[in-house]
Amino acid sequence: MSKVLFITGASSGIGAATARAAVKAGHKVALLARSEDKLNKLVDELGEDNAFALPCDVTDVEALESAFDAAVTRFDQIDAVFANAGLGATGKGTEEGDIDNFRTMIDVNIFALTVTCKLAIPYLKETKGHLFLTGSRAAHATLPGSVYGATKWFVRGYAENLMAELGEHDIRVTNVNPGMVDTPFFDEEKPDALRPEDVAGAVMFALEQPARVSVPSIQIYPMR
Template identity: 60%
Template sequence: MGKVLLITGASSGIGAATARAAVQAGWTVGLVARSADRLATLVNELGPERAVALPADVTSVEAQTQAIDALVGRFGRLDAAFANAGLGASRPGAEQGDLDEWRQMLEVNIWGLLVTVRLALPHLRASQGHVVLTGSRAARTELSGSVYGATKHFVHGFAANLLAEMRPWGGRCTVVAPGMVDTPFFSDVKPGGLRAEDVAGAVIYALEQPAHVAVGEVYLMPVPGA
């Protein structure tokens, strides 16, 4: 058994692509998402000896606690956590934004990420492990009234502070910040966007660096017209 990676938002898109890339690189993966059926299909693809489905809502402390305990109980360790679960908004801007949608987005993009990190850290301290967070180009530019962009600003800022906390015991923290990615995150196809596999490759790149190398951020953008 290789090192063990927890992935949230693992049932599709970047999370599922990262699970495939991680298993190919020799990792064992714990897959967290709300869709038990999709997770079961992915585990069947990857092999139950290398992947375990952990159905959970990331906004629930109890559900994430049970998921991480189950993962560590089965494989005996946790070497990295990829806090990838995230939601966008259907209405752009602040004036026309949907308050209920914003609340759900904040709970997943910020609260859910914080819960993942908080629960994973004791295990990662024991393994001198690694946290990877899904950031975004939206945190590096101005998007008119974007609450989603603001949640990603939080992710980038928190990552810097988290790295400062983890560094004394040999831990590492990486933000993977893609531009537009053609995934089910969007309701329509984005043919000019990155592919989920591109982002997965960046995650594995950061995880596979030797212990003396820390990758703080990987920033990916699609090449127009490529």
């Protein structure tokens, strides 16, 4: 059955790969990110019947609300929301880290993700839908002084709390925890890392499970 996915962080990396995998599987996608040009290119690639670009900064609550409205106006419903936008792995700890970077990571990885999940709930209640949150292997490790890692520990704990809240509405929650993935998240290529398509494949696996099956957490790591 065709589903409608609302994907943040869809202009590149894991979000764009998930959009491609979803459309290939016969689903429709609403695509959010700030880079309008990249979203428009992806819509051209995926087809206007299947994909809808919603350029916005996810830290802007009103813009996010409008994006949900526009997605439902366009596709009638939302079956899955992928709160995936995120950034910030500098490898630096708290002493060496940059304060503006701390603020951006907290704004996007924590605040915007939380608002995305909150705004998703009424739509997912209607469809008994599926909420995905992108966490990280960094939430299954201790990285000295890492604020980025700590934002992903938030995602891990928050996903568990959401599962406890949303289960009674038959909304499934999946926390996606990739190891290193070769995406624009890093300035340089990572040849031994996962490819974004690998993570997209894991997301699609969880999405396509029958309603009786919950996949609370995905851990997907490179072999090396």
